[in-house]
Amino acid sequence: MINGILFDLDGTLLDHRTAADTAIGAWVAERAPGHPRLGDAPALWAALEEPHLAAWHAGECSWQEQRRRRVRALCAELAIEVPADLDAAFAGFAEHYRRGWVAFPDAARTLAALGGFRLGVLTNGAQEIQEEKVRAIGLDGLAGPVLTGEVLGGCYKPAAACYTAAAAALGLPPEEILLVGDDIAKDVTGPAVTGMRSVWLDRLGVSPPPDGFPRITTLADLPPLVHAP
Structure with missing residues (x-):
């Protein structure tokens, strides 16, 4: 029973998916207007979620560090400049993301x-x-x-x-x-x-x-x- x-x-x-996809698209567009791979950003970001969250779950890194790793990895994949302040960069994405909840x-x-x-x-x-x-x-x-x-x-x-x-x-x-x-x-x-x-x-x-x-x-x-x- x-x-x-x-x-x-x-x-x-x-x-979640619609909110995250829209948010990362806006985030990339702000940092690299007209980027030729802008349309790839949502799928790339989605692929980064699970491995880095799993590292946090396993105690391999902090909650904040897994966020930094995701930003670094996305920037590397898209060949855009890595922000000097990764925490502030993720906060920018999070602001867009919250608006999509x-x-x-x-x-x-x-x-x-x-x-x-x-x-x-x-x-x-x-x-x-x-x-x-x-x-x-x-x-x-x-x-x-x-x-x-x-x-x-x-x-x-x-x-x-x-x-x-x-x-x-x-x-x-x-x-x-x-x-x-x-x-x-x-x-x-x-x-x-x-x-x-x-x-x-x-x-x-x-x-x-x-x-x-x-x-x-x-x-x-x-x-x-x-x-x-």
């Missing part, structure tokens, strides 16, 4: 339709920023507590300890929780080792889910799924 539901944040409740249209309606379940947000981002996102997109009070590695003992998805700690934070065993997210490894197959169930949110509907895992293409499909007898 499902008594609790955990949601990923970026790509699930918040349209918006919830997916199905997010608030879905959360509101899940009364009776214990809800929470399980995300690999930084605690303060992820809480800020939830407030900014109007889901504070609807989505439940925001749970990151910073409040879960330093463990991040897809580590099994992350899911068990998140379940404990909701006051439920993993077997009574459903995780909903857009990343197959972190949100779908990862939780299975703990007995936690999951649903893959595939907004593009481009490929089948891993064997044995349900797929939805909109959060609006979730309430009928969890309320089904």
